[in-house]
Amino acid sequence: MLTELIRKEILEHLMSLRFAIACVLCFVVILCSLFVRLQDYDAAMKDYHENSARLKKQLADLEKGHPWSIIWGGVEVIQRPNPLKVFVRGVDPGNGMAARVNGFQPARLHRNESLNRLVQLFPAMDMVSFVGVIMSLLAIVFGYDAVCGEKERGTLRLMLSYSVPRDTVLLGKWIGGYVTLVLPFILAILAGAAVVMTQADVALTVEQWHRFAAIAGLALLFIAAVYSMAVWVSSVTPRSSTSIMVLVTIWLIAILAVPNLSPYLAQAWREGENPVEAQKAQLAVLWDLWQREVDAPMKEYDRQHGFVGEHWWENVDWNVWEGDGEKKGLKDGYERSAFEDQCETRAHRLSIEMFRKLDEKSVRSLDPQIELGRWISRVSPFSCFALAATELTDTGVLQKRQFLNQLHDYQLKLCDFAFARVAKRDQVRLERQSTDRNFDWAKETPGAPPAFVYTPPAGSEYAKAVLLDAGILTGMALVFLMLSYVSFLRYDVR
Amino acid sequence: MMLRLLIRKEILSHVLSFRFAVTFVIFLVLIFTSIYVTVNGYEQEIAEHGARVRAYQEHLKGIITQDDHDRIGWRLFWDDGKLDAVPVSALSWLGHGMQSINPIAINTYRWGAKEVDRGLTRNPLLGLLQVPDFIYVVNVVLSLLAVLFMFDAVCGEKEAGTLRLTLSNPVPRHLVLLGKWIGGYLVLMIPFLIATIGGLVYAWSQGVLAANSEQLTRIGLLLLTSCLYIAVFFNLSLFVSAATDRSATSLLVCLFLWVTFIIAVPNMAPVTAQILRETPSLHLIESNKEAVDREYQLKIDQLTQTTGELAYGKKIEQERERLEKERDARKRQWDRYFEDRKHDQFSLAKTLARTSPSGCWIFAAVALTDTGPAAHERLVAARNRLEQTYKEKCDKLEEHRRQNDWKFPEMTVEEFPALMVQNASAAQSLMDALNDMLILIILNVVCFMAAFMRFLRYDVR
Numbered sequence: 023m024l025t026e027l028i029r030k031e032i033l034e035h036l037m038s039l040r041f042a043i044a045c046v047l048c049f050v051v052i053l054c055s056l057f058v059r060l061q062d063y064d065a066a067m068k069d070y071h072e073n074s075a076r077l078k079k080q081l082a083d084l085e086k087g088h089p090w091s092i093i094w095g096g097v098e099v100i101q102r103p104n105p106l107k108v109f110v111r112g113v114d115p116g117n118g119m120a121a122r123v124n125g126f127q128p129a130r131l132h133r134n135e136s137l138n139r140l141v142q143l144f145p146a147m148d149m150v151s152f153v154g155v156i157m158s159l160l161a162i163v164f165g166y167d168a169v170c171g172e173k174e175r176g177t178l179r180l181m182l183s184y185s186v187p188r189d190t191v192l193l194g195k196w197i198g199g200y201v202t203l204v205l206p207f208i209l210a211i212l213a214g215a216a217v218v219m220t221q222a223d224v225a226l227t228v229e230q231w232h233r234f235a236a237i238a239g240l241a242l243l244f245i246a247a248v249y250s251m252a253v254w255v256s257s258v259t260p261r262s263s264t265s266i267m268v269l270v271t272i273w274l275i276a277i278l279a280v281p282n283l284s285p286y287l288a289q290a291w292r293e294g295e296n297p298v299e300a301q302k303a304q305l306a307v308l309w310d311l312w313q314r315e316v317d318a319p320m321k322e323y324d325r326q327h328g329f330v331g332e333h334w335w336e337n338v339d340w341n342v343w344e345g346d347g348e349k350k351g352l353k354d355g356y357e358r359s360a361f362e363d364q365c366e367t368r369a370h371r372l373s374i375e376m377f378r379k380l381d382e383k384s385v386r387s388l389d390p391q392i393e394l395g396r397w398i399s400r401v402s403p404f405s406c407f408a409l410a411a412t413e414l415t416d417t418g419v420l421q422k423r424q425f426l427n428q429l430h431d432y433q434l435k436l437c438d439f440a441f442a443r444v445a446k447r448d449q450v451r452l453e454r455q456s457t458d459r460n461f462d463w464a465k466e467t468p469g470a471p472p473a474f475v476y477t478p479p480a481g482s483e484y485a486k487a488v489l490l491d492a493g494i495l496t497g498m499a500l501v502f503l504m505l506s507y508v509s510f511l512r513y514d515v516r
Numbered sequence: 517m518m519l520r521l522l523i524r525k526e527i528l529s530h531v532l533s534f535r536f537a538v539t540f541v542i543f544l545v546l547i548f549t550s551i552y553v554t555v556n557g558y559e560q561e562i563a564e565h566g567a568r569v570r571a572y573q574e575h576l577k578g579i580i581t582q583d584d585h586d587r588i589g590w591r592l593f594w595d596d597g598k599l600d601a602v603p604v605s606a607l608s609w610l611g612h613g614m615q616s617i618n619p620i621a622i623n624t625y626r627w628g629a630k631e632v633d634r635g636l637t638r639n640p641l642l643g644l645l646q647v648p649d650f651i652y653v654v655n656v657v658l659s660l661l662a663v664l665f666m667f668d669a670v671c672g673e674k675e676a677g678t679l680r681l682t683l684s685n686p687v688p689r690h691l692v693l694l695g696k697w698i699g700g701y702l703v704l705m706i707p708f709l710i711a712t713i714g715g716l717v718y719a720w721s722q723g724v725l726a727a728n729s730e731q732l733t734r735i736g737l738l739l740l741t742s743c744l745y746i747a748v749f750f751n752l753s754l755f756v757s758a759a760t761d762r763s764a765t766s767l768l769v770c771l772f773l774w775v776t777f778i779i780a781v782p783n784m785a786p787v788t789a790q791i792l793r794e795t796p797s798l799h800l801i802e803s804n805k806e807a808v809d810r811e812y813q814l815k816i817d818q819l820t821q822t823t824g825e826l827a828y829g830k831k832i833e834q835e836r837e838r839l840e841k842e843r844d845a846r847k848r849q850w851d852r853y854f855e856d857r858k859h860d861q862f863s864l865a866k867t868l869a870r871t872s873p874s875g876c877w878i879f880a881a882v883a884l885t886d887t888g889p890a891a892h893e894r895l896v897a898a899r900n901r902l903e904q905t906y907k908e909k910c911d912k913l914e915e916h917r918r919q920n921d922w923k924f925p926e927m928t929v930e931e932f933p934a935l936m937v938q939n940a941s942a943a944q945s946l947m948d949a950l951n952d953m954l955i956l957i958i959l960n961v962v963c964f965m966a967a968f969m970r971f972l973r974y975d976v977r
Contacts, residue, residue: 280649297637
């Protein structure tokens with residue numbers, strides 16, 4: 023009996039205009055947006071390759087040069103574009119983050135200047151927005167008259183005059199409608215995946231394909247939740263025009279209003295760190311530290327070692343190793359430089375650690391706001407899907423923080439490399455006891471600066487981030503289905 | 517008389533319907549919540565801007581009042597520079613526009629300027645979705661409600677059998693259509709205007725909306741444009757309704773058009789333009805500029821070697837200066853090339869987005885709230901001016917220092933150049949928005965005429 027009912031529903035939907043429209047929308051929009059995002063990814067990859075070659079050369083040059091150029095000039099760091107961004111845009115419109123890391127400023131991400139500025143007004147369409155807006159609307163269109171529409175046409179009365187249990191009728195309607203609704207979506211997604219597979223540049227790993235499959239699974243759950251809601255509303259309203267109005271109202275609130283408003287409401291109710299205070303604290307770090315760790319000890323050093331006058335180097339005869347009573351020699355100059363380097367190294371290291379602490383404080387102060395925003399938005403199934411999909415594709419908050427954390431680690435590693443070379447130079451010069459002041463950095467302190475390699479969060483982190491949202495979506499789908507069942511049992515078919 | 521009767525009938529049938537009640541509630545809830553949220557955000561931004569201005573002034577004062585003049589020079593020219601807070605647009609609470617790409621401050625040094633953004637103090641989730649401001653609500657919610665109001669205007673009456681009855685009386689068809697249009701439009705727009713005025717009163721009570729002619733003109737024009745925009749979807753749905761026999765079919769077609777015009781076309785425009793008019797990457801431009809640097813460094817080194825002198829002396833200084841100027845000009849050429857290509861791409865994206873009424877509405881609205889591309893360009897121009905004037909100021913200070921035993925003169929915070937962003941007048945904004953308003957008017961006329969033509973031949977049986 024159930025098979026018969028499902029077959030009837032599927033045939034009815036397959037021959038309807040709504041199915042044709044669903045097919046057109048799924049194939050045209052998914053493939054067009056994928057094509058556009060693939061082109062965007064190609065451009066990002068081209069940019070990445072060009073940039074990598076340039077940065078490799080820069081790193082090689084740094085090996086030959088003075089290490090302070092790393093501290094003051096810094097090194098540019100780029101992240102390889104994420105191929106999963108062809109499916110999900112995430113929290114940042116660009117693909118592949120970039121930053122400049124040096125020894126005197128906090129590590130900050132660059133803005134993608136090549137990006138078309140209009141993206142701010144018209145954000146590009148991706149799988150999340152397609153599923154969230156278009157598929158949910160289609161789910162409503164497929165389900166708004168599932169029960170009341172049949173009542174209006176009189177066919178429900180006819181059907182129930184036979185010995186068909188109501189639960190089987192509802193289940194048949196649900197399964198038949200859902201299958202025809204997701205069929206064009208699944209086919210379009212498979213076509214999209216096939217297109218991606220043919221692209222040599224977008225080489226997704228097995229793990230990334232698994233994640234893509236997980237997103238598709240979440241999308242099916244999301245569609246099931248919205249479709250169940252539509253069937254429920256249809257079984258509590260007597261007319262299809264009332265049903266569509268109620269559903270569109272719920273759709274406007276749940277899909278468009280709640281997710282968009284939630285971060286702003288959270289911002290209004292839970293303030294993060296005051297950005298002005300955060301900036302003031304950062305501005306103060308370097309000069310305060312510099313005065314304490316470099317200026318004061320150097321003044322003391324000069325006083326103790328008899329470096330008088332405004333310019334200490336005027337006290338040194340640079341052509342003799344040991345000085346006489348009147349003038350100091352090269353040895354004294356080198357010793358002073360070595361002490362100064364030690365002080366500066368300490369100041370830079372401390373400032374980097376301070377910057378990191380300040381950054382961590384800013385991030386921590388935002389956590390309650392982000393969490394509140396997430397919880398408010400979880401009223402909407404769209405938010406659950408969007409949050410889970412961004413984390414799964416490594417384009418969400420988790421990944422951004424991971425990148426920043428690794429950037430901080432790299433900053434320390436890079437500066438330690440530069441400081442070690444300076445210390446080595448100071449040691450070599452004093453040991454050599456020569457008046458030849460030339461120093462070959464590449465020969466005397468060999469070694470290339472460390473390169474930055476981004477490691478994505480571990481699989482368990484993703485599972486943790488996604489499980490809750492997947493659970494909520496499943497719960498919503500089941501609750502709405504149960505509500506439809508209860509309402510349909512009491513539905514007046516006359 | 518007849519028209520008035522028809523309008524009255526339409527208004528009554530709508531007002532007594534369930535959809536009117538739902539529409540009213542949606543307008544009240546969404547418009548008011550949106551204005552509440554954006555007004556709060558705006559107040560926070562204004563407070564932050566004030567605090568930032570004060571903090572930057574104190575910071576600059578701290579630098580210029582130091583005793584160590586070497587350190588003043590070092591910090592003023594190279595390390596700290598001067599910080600200027602970027603002002604917030606007065607109507608950004610109605611439409612955020614392109615404000616999110618604006619930096620919060622400009623940090624100017626002797627060598628140039630860089631932008632300071634919100635960094636880690638910004639909630640990253642804000643980047644995932646769009647700002648739910650008034651422009652967004654009108655763009656998405658109002659257009660959808662317009663579609664829902666009109667999708668069964670003609671075919672629904674046919675299904676109910678009332679159209680046949682109406683037309684059996686001596687009523688001209690154009691009057692019936694006009695009556696439907698005016699009645700339906702008034703019923704949709706009145707709750708919208710009531711909710712919007714309520715929101716504006718809230719903004720005024722919070723001190724965010726200044727009741728001056730400039731702002732009131734802008735808001736008036738914004739409301740007028742929103743009426744034009746809604747009318748486009750009203751007419752489009754009327755046309756679809758007059759071209760279909762069943763309201764279920766009409767609803768599907770209308771929703772399909774809505775998705776196409778609101779979601780698909782405008783959102784694909786920027787990326788499509790990126791593909792059709794590729795711009796070179798910024799890194800490529802930087803590489804080329806670095807190559808120019810290397811080429812001129814070689815020339816300067818050669819100059820020193822061929823003269824057999826040290827790199828000092830008036831003649832060599834002059835030649836070096838000439839080469840440096842030439843180098844800077846060539847680097848600027850690369851910057852200009854990049855900007856021109858970006859501008860071309862931007863223009864194409866604008867044209868593509870304008871193929872949808874949603875694109876026209878957004879462009880007109882951001883122009884009227886002064887948060888659009890024009891406002892962004894004025895900020896960039898102000899930044900460039902500041903960069904130039906700050907460099908000149910630093911050069912002057914350095915010259916003074918050189919001539920006065922490396923001592924700076926007495927300095928005050930006020931004597932330093934500041935970021936001066938010119939605001940567009942309401943008339944200028946209107947000129948920016950005019951093209952899009954005209955497109956909306958044309959679309960209205962075309963859709964209404966198409967609906968009229970279809971209705972004249974409509975089979976009411």
